[in-house]
Amino acid sequence: MQTMENKWEMLEQTSESREKIWSRNRTFAADVWFRLCRKPTAVAGLLMILLFMLFALVGPFLTSYSYSDQSLEMVNIPPVMKVYDVGSCRVYITPSLKLIRVDENGSLTGMLPVVRYEHEKSMTIFDCDGKEVALYYGRSVYVVCDEATGNIYPAGHIWNHDHLLGTDALGRDILARLMYGTRVSLMVAFVSVLVNLVIGILYGGISGFLGGMVDAVMMRIVDIISTIPLTLYVILIMMVFGQGLQSIIIALGLVYWVDMARVVRGQVLSLKQQEFVLAARTIGSSSRTILLQHLIPNAMGSILVTATMLIPSAIFMEAFLGYLGIGLRPPLASLGTMCNDANANLRTSPHELLIPALVICLIMFAFNFLGDGMRDALDPKLKK
Amino acid sequence: MNENILEVEHLTQHFRLGRKEVVHAVDDVSFCIRRGQTLGLVGESGCGKSSCARSIIRVYDPTGGTILLDGTDITHMSQKQLQPLRRKMQMVFQDPYSSLNARMTVRDIIAEPLLAHHVVKNREQANSFVYPMLERVGLTREHADRYAHEFSGGQRQRVGIARALVLQPELVICDEPISALDVSIQAQVVNLLRDYQQEKGLAYLFIAHDLSMVRYVSDVVGVMYLGQLVELCGAEEIYSHPLHPYTQGLLSAIPVANPALARQKKSGGVAGDLPSPVTPPAGCRFHTRCPFAKPICSQEAPCMKEAAPGHSVACHLYD
Amino acid sequence: MEAILTVNNLKTTFLTGSGAVQAVRGISFQVGKGEIVGIVGESGSGKSVSSMSILRLLPGTARIDRESSIVFDGQELTGLTPKQLRQIRGKRISMIFQDPMSSLNPLIPVGKQVEEMLKIHHKELTREQLRRQVLELFGQVRIPEPEKRLKEFPHQFSGGMRQRVMIAMALANKPDLLIADEPTTALDVTIQDQILKQLRTLQQESGASIIFITHDLGVVAELCQRVLVMYGGLIMEEAPIDDLFENPGHPYTMGLMASIPALNQDKTGRLPSIPGSPPDMTNPPQGCPFAPRCPYARKICAAQCPPYVSLGENRRSMCWLLQPDAPAENNPFRKEAAR
Structure with a gap:
């Protein structure tokens, strides 16, 4: 037992000490907030x-598009595109069988012009910077290939940089x-x-x-x-x-x-x-x-x-x-x-x-x- | 100025329970309270003492009888007409937990009557009443901004009392104010009520099921059984000479805080259970449990009469 | 006397949003075979929690300290699995609660509920045997017209009758220990009187030990042989019933007794009361929990918790003023001695 000075002196008691409430004074809202925060x-x-x-x-202030801006060239483009490296540039096949040029960041830089249609080969020939590339639609998975050799260009996936979540039908x-x-x-x-x-x-x-x-x-x-x-x-x-x-x-x-x-x-x-x-x-x-x-x-x-x-x-x-x-x-x-x-x-x-x-x-x-x-x-x- | 602050005559309070059944909560109860005095009302739970209090303070609309508050008949007044009269009559409730609004601070709780009766215009002005009142009931200013749920039962009940007393009413109806409290706290509350009575001369209607406390605070004691007043007399008299068999039974059922006496205690008490107030027994309502019941008790209801000076009882044994 | 239950250094804590509530802060006691022990205390003194801790009937937020030990009839209860504990609950130790309505299933006839209680521990009994036993139990607890009332539902019973049913259920398996947690608090005096008488006779017949928890010293005086007075999660005083009332050994007990008005007491004076409010158990006082409200408190009382002082056989109390070096001035125990 430790020694204590004047330990037998009467303890001073006040109404405050007897009626003291120890809990923190919290309003109802604070109390609810406290309990809410404990629930992950x-x-x-x-x-x-x-x-x-x-x-x-x-x-809306951070994006350059508005909800109503239409671009009929860029319809139904997904957020992640399958692109074919045709040498000078990359191209993406749209669901409506067109080719869009994609740069290495994933930005869409424009459509490739159509040179001619080769229906009997199930191909459409596009012009890519003077080089002719063919879109083959004879099978369910459309591919971009070389018209003459039929070699399929190497393909890869790239994130759509211009439209992060893609575009809709319009x-x-x-x-x-x-x-x-x-x-x-x-x-x-x-x-x-x-x-x-x-x-x-x-x-x-x-x-x-x-x-x-x-x-x-x-x-x-x-x-x-x-x-x-x-x-x-x-x-x-x-x-x-x-x-x-x-x-x-x-x-x-x-x-x-x-x-x-x-x-x-x-x-x-x-x-x-x-x-x-x-x-x-x-x-x-x-x-x-x-x-x-x-x-x-x-x-x-x-x-x-x-x-x-x-x-x-x-x-x-x-x-x-x-x-x-x-x-x-x-x-x-x-x-x-x-x-x-x-x-x-x-x-x-x-x-x-x-x-x-x-x-x-x-x-x-x-x-x-x-x-x-x-x-x-x-x-x-x-x-x- | 009337001698009696409250006169209750033939007060009857029935509640409808479905189509046909009627709860006879209070049946033909008469008593009066003098200024500055305390009437204690005792009885088991379900005997109608709380209903009686609530009819008097007009939370319920009485079925019959008259209630005179300071000479004014308030029995059939509308709530609007009653509003100014409510200053004279306040109430302390039984449950210190549900009788205080959990979303209000103690300051707002005590200030509510002041604001309702336009004694003060705003909360800042109310402080000059609230702080002294808090200190009067043994709390401190620091408690004013706390919410009721942070307090212990005894502290809450004192807040409830402060709310009832802040308007300085002439009559306070205490509906079992100590039943829910611990023994060590009960005495605090009773002392507080008594001290305040001596200071301001207000009257109490003190309802309890604890006979020993009632004797201590009351000048006159009434015993209720199943909606009816069965005995009414001075506080000392009822303990020294209880006349009604029910009062005698109640008294002998109190546990004695003394083991030696407790062992000697005669077998007494009241056998059986309280009958339903929906179908009260015919004749004397107590005859089903009364050890002295005579044939007449089950046929004819006894009326209150004076068996001794200042001592009324409703029992055929004293005809 | 041989002990049926020995509780050693029981500590029970509840975890809440506003901190840990130290409901029971290290209590030790024994209950002898066939003994009725009363635990008296105010709400928040930890009296109910300590009894609930024995059978571990506590909410999920409660924690019993690892050093606590509860030995029942030679068996340590703290380490038992819930399954093992269920074997003891209701069979060897049973409980009666304050609110009989919430302990009974409102949708099942009471007779059936008592039967269930019997069936859990006696699977071999036939329906007829069960029925007979229930009838016998109802007779024991003096339920009038037991045949008819067996089929009735709890809401058709009055508060007193429901409590009798609870007692019948608790006694069904002839337990060695009955824990009664404020069984009469919700009842009227006349009914309380009836129930207390009943418990006394039942105890004499069955020889079971009873722990009777209440806040009412009067009830304790009528029923118990030994009393534990609890305050602030600690046992303040333990004493045989007569000694306690004749010669209370703690200022808190004194205060409690003084605040009950006797029927022959002079009513002109003030009723002696204990000022203040009970301590907040999330932040229990460092010293004696009663010090802030004690009329005799010294400086040391607020600083350190006093040790127990033995005051004779089965008697101990926790108060600094009982120490031999305590001054006589304003000391309730010295005055007694002087007289």
Whole structure:
């Protein structure tokens, strides 16, 4: 036992020392953030969303193409090209049986002019810097060869430097269109969140808070709205406002809050029985205070989770409508319309479908991961 | 100025349970509380004491009877008419966990009544009330910016009390304020309530199932059984001369914190379970568990009458 | 007395977002055969966690320290596999919890649930034998009309009756040790009284040992033979029941007893109370956990944890003021001696 001076002196005790709370003073938001950060999938989801936002908002300034620039010479070119070294230059065979000159970096420098057609040999002869090269299309794998000897030129793969993700059937840069498409998807996500947070919360909150007849009528209206499919709304709204993004946004805004309203109502109904709400009533607080300060902040956990979980379905809904061809008007790009456009050339240029489909998947994954993490972070049962 | 801050006459509170069934939570309960005094209300859980408190503070709409707060009939007032009167009457709740909003700081919780009644205009002004109140209940200024979930049960309950007392009400309804607390903390809370009563002369309706604490804080004690008041008298009297068989049973069921006495304790207590308040027994509601039940008990309901000066009881044994 | 359970240096920690909660910080005790031991403490004192640690009924975030040892009837429990532990749970050691509703399956008739409990450890019993045993158990715990109630569901039972069913289940396999974790806290006094009486007679009939966990000293006085007083994850005091009440050996015990108003107490004065709040176990005090609230605390109390002092047979207490060199001034133990 170590010796201690004045060890038998009375200990000074203050109200502070007795009532001291040791835990760090953290607000609810900070607490949730802390728990969210400890979940790798949630952080990954959040990072992905941030990257997509950067991609969609800053990306268009970094590329020289716009979503509508067409180049009929450069159609359906993949991101990785199979090129033939014909000596003086490299050439790439387009799906429409043309030859494009490619330099050593992978930039496309122009089409080779056709010299003549040799139908009986199944060949087309092109002029490459004065040298004649033949495109042989007699077999399913087209090759570039020497007309006279039939020797196939050595082939290799090279990354498409001009169009990193290739071009579509109209020769538009897929990367540029992807940026605009992601922008549309994120915009739809944003609108759905906004609508959910404003209309959904207020509608559900008021319905649950007032209860009785008001609640019954308001919830029947919600039932009616949710029984009619969203596609039908979009089609109807397009009759009025015409085809385009605005119709989709208006349709989402009009009906996309019903799930949130139901969740908020349920929460409010159960919170209403809690003692702190009774306490607010006995204090004499106004209904407004009770709803906005007591009920909704306490329902915020479920609200945030529902909102993040609804985003992917909104994004998918937009993509789905786009794919059906009732979304944006061309040449505007959305991920759904890009998939639709790619359908025609699916066999020869599968990248045109795969790339936007992959982006849809990734965005939905990211939001789902984030929503999952949010639910865990907001669940007080796991807090212990 | 009225002598009684609260007068409750024939208060009845029923709840509908489906189409036909009715829960008889409170049936024909009458009592009054004088200014600066404490009425203790005891009974088992499900006896209607909390429903009684909530009807009085008008969270529920009473089915029948009258409630006079300081001479004003508040039984059928709308919430809007009640709003200014709520300053006179505040409530402390049982569960220190669910009675405080987890998303609000302690400062905002205590300032809420001040803002609701326009005593102060904003949160900065509220501080001049909040800080003294916090110190009054044994907490410090540093606690003001913390959230309720960071506090221990006793600390939370003191925050709840601070919220009820900050408007300086004339009547505070304490709905089992100590039941959820540890023994060492219960005494803190009870002392706090008593000290404040001596300072400001406010009245309490103190509800508890713990008879020993009720005796300590109350001037008058009422015992409730299955929605009805069965005995009402001075706090000392009820412990020295309990008349109703239920009160006697309740008293003998309290565990004695003394092993020697506990071993000597006669076999007493109350046998059986509380009947359902949906279908209360006919006649005296206690006759199913009463060791002295007579034939009349199952037929005719006894009414409250004075068996001794200032000592009312509802039992056929004292007819 | 022969010990059925020996706990040595038990430490249990929970990992949480705001740091490790040191719920139990090294406790040692014994339970004799046929003995009723009470563990008294406030919420957060570690009393429930220590009992849960015995059967390892802890959430995944909990860690039992490697140096801890729990010996039950000559067998070390800390090293057992979950499968081996299941052989002991419910058969040789059983538990009763505070909330009987959440311990019973609401979809299965209670009789069936008690039968299940029997069947796990006695596969050879026939249906008729099982039924008879359950009826017998229901009779033991005084459930009226056992034949009829066997087929009823938990929600048709009152709180007291449910707790009786739990006791019947716990006793089904005639355990050597029954751990009762605040079994009467959620019940009314009249029902608590009934249950306590029942436990006492059942214990006398079966001869099982009981660890009874509660926050109510009154309940302990009615039932237990020996008491452990816990605070801040440590055993503050251990004493036979009569000694504890006659002559408490720790300022915390004194405070606890003083804060229970007796029915004959003068009510004009203030009720003695313990100021302050229990310590935060993520950051337990360096010295005696009770020091910040103790009316007799000295400087050393806040700096160092006191060692145990033996106060007679089966009696020990952890307080600096019991040390021989402690001054007599403002020392509750010296006053006793002077008197």
